[in-house]
Amino acid sequence: MTENNLNKIWANIESDLSLDFQETNKVALTKAINNLPVYSASDKIWKQIDSRIHQPKIKFFSSRKMSIAASIVGLLGIAIGFLVWNHSSKINFYAVKATENIDLMSISDTSTASFEKIKNATCQLKPNYCSSDEFKNLTKQYDELINDQHRILLQSKISDDENLQQMLLKIENQKKEIQQQMIAMVD
Amino acid sequence: MKQLLFFLLLLTYALVSYAQEQSVAYQTKQYSYSYSKHISIKSNCEMADIVFVKSTGKSIEIRCTYSAKHTDKSIAAKELERHNILVRENFNDIYISNYFTISSDENEPKAKLKIKFEISIPDEVSLEIHNNFGSFIASNVSLKGIVYQDFGKIELNNLSGDLKIISNLTNIFSDNYSGKLEIRNKSGDVTIKNEKGNNALLFIENTNAKINLQNISSGVNVKIHISNCSINIDKNDLENHAVNIESIKQPIIVESKYKTESKGNKYTLLINAEKPLPGFIIQSTLSTIKIN
Numbered sequence: 385m386t387e388n389n390l391n392k393i394w395a396n397i398e399s400d401l402s403l404d405f406q407e408t409n410k411v412a413l414t415k416a417i418n419n420l421p422v423y424s425a426s427d428k429i430w431k432q433i434d435s436r437i438h439q440p441k442i443k444f445f446s447s448r449k450m451s452i453a454a455s456i457v458g459l460l461g462i463a464i465g466f467l468v469w470n471h472s473s474k475i476n477f478y479a480v481k482a483t484e485n486i487d488l489m490s491i492s493d494t495s496t497a498s499f500e501k502i503k504n505a506t507c508q509l510k511p512n513y514c515s516s517d518e519f520k521n522l523t524k525q526y527d528e529l530i531n532d533q534h535r536i537l538l539q540s541k542i543s544d545d546e547n548l549q550q551m552l553l554k555i556e557n558q559k560k561e562i563q564q565q566m567i568a569m570v571d
Numbered sequence: 572m573k574q575l576l577f578f579l580l581l582l583t584y585a586l587v588s589y590a591q592e593q594s595v596a597y598q599t600k601q602y603s604y605s606y607s608k609h610i611s612i613k614s615n616c617e618m619a620d621i622v623f624v625k626s627t628g629k630s631i632e633i634r635c636t637y638s639a640k641h642t643d644k645s646i647a648a649k650e651l652e653r654h655n656i657l658v659r660e661n662f663n664d665i666y667i668s669n670y671f672t673i674s675s676d677e678n679e680p681k682a683k684l685k686i687k688f689e690i691s692i693p694d695e696v697s698l699e700i701h702n703n704f705g706s707f708i709a710s711n712v713s714l715k716g717i718v719y720q721d722f723g724k725i726e727l728n729n730l731s732g733d734l735k736i737i738s739n740l741t742n743i744f745s746d747n748y749s750g751k752l753e754i755r756n757k758s759g760d761v762t763i764k765n766e767k768g769n770n771a772l773l774f775i776e777n778t779n780a781k782i783n784l785q786n787i788s789s790g791v792n793v794k795i796h797i798s799n800c801s802i803n804i805d806k807n808d809l810e811n812h813a814v815n816i817e818s819i820k821q822p823i824i825v826e827s828k829y830k831t832e833s834k835g836n837k838y839t840l841l842i843n844a845e846k847p848l849p850g851f852i853i854q855s856t857l858s859t860i861k862i863n
């Protein structure tokens with residue numbers, strides 16, 4: 385069979401099919417549609433539909449609203465947590481004018497050499513006084529002052545409390561007074 | 572040209588001002604405890620400013636502020652870590668302590684450190700305070716107990732109670748105290764103003780210090796033991812007391828209307844000695860006693 389013959393056959397089939405639809409099927413389809421059964425809802429059903437439409441929705445939480453609310457609560461929780469954490473651990477700052485640091489060592493004569501000299505001279509010249517309670521008491525006081533002085537100098541490494549200077553000056557004055565008392569005994 | 576010079580001056584000033592500024596990094600901690608009559612506050616502190624104030628509430632509130640000062644803000648913030656603070660409650664005791672961490676390989680901290688405990692109390696509390704350096708300050712409260720303060724200062728304003736102070740190189744100031752006050756100090760100046768109360772007691776033991784007494788009311792028994800001190804007394808305070816002042820090695824400086832007696836190196840002043848009045852007794856060695 386040649387290709388031309390085949391094409392002719394297919395053209396005939398298409399033409400037949402088209403004619404069938406236009407003439408036979410169209411009439412049958414129109415007839416069928418016209419003969420479809422007709423149903424109508426009762427008035428009761430329409431009333432029910434109408435009342436449902438106008439009834440207010442009593443949905444408390446839609447899933448969307450729920451997720452928004454949960455997000456807000458979550459964010460609030462994070463914010464409060466941050467504020468509490470921030471309040472307890474936040475480092476605050478303020479500025480102060482720098483004060484000139486005084487070298488406290490410079491106002492404290494920590495050497496005990498001069499006192500030792502005075503003490504030895506006193507004991508050589510006044511051996512009785514050297515063994516007296518007054519002399520022992522003065523020596524004890526001097527040692528305590530040296531000890532206090534060391535403590536204040538150590539403290540000055542971590543503190544710039546101005547009272548430390550005053551205390552050191554006081555100690556220096558007391559040390560001098562004790563030395564003078566001993567010298568006065570020798571004179 | 573003038574404008575340029577002015578601008579340069581301004582810039583220099585700004586730079587110098589900036590260089591002179593130091594940053595203070597600080598943090599606060601707060602504690603709250605319920606109050607009872609049996610509560611006792613104990614401390615073992617270093618360099619702390621311990622401040623007692625009257626609270627308006629019914630609980631004991633403790634606010635701790637600690638700081639580190641340095642020209643570099645980041646170093647100041649880092650140095651805050653040297654502060655170690657402990658505040659806890661155990662039955663009727665509230666315990667407060669602090670110390671500073673300085674490792675053995677460090678010469679000294681970079682920043683200057685400071686700490687303050689502000690304690691608000693609704694009513695009288697018992698105390699046992701140990702504090703080296705720093706200060707003990709109390710206003711408008713009622714306290715009983717003992718304060719050990721080495722170095723630093725003590726200030727008492729409008730206080731009532733029964734306090735014993737044991738201190739070294741501590742300057743003590745008291746104004747408007749009512750009750751019993753016992754001070755055993757060494758080398759720290761003492762000023763007592765407006766002491767009052769019935770059957771109250773003011774006891775001072777001190778060496779190498781200046782002592783000032785003003786307006787000591789007639790209900791207060793005064794006992795003072797001093798050596799190497801100078802003491803100033805208001806003459807009006809002696810009038811309502813049975814006065815007995817003994818001074819060794821130093822004469823008493825007093826108006827001529829009062830008669831001092833001397834025997835060897837001992838000087839004595841007696842006023843109202845026979846009257847049943849609260850005593851004003853001073854025993855002093857090598858001290859200057861001035862009655863103005």
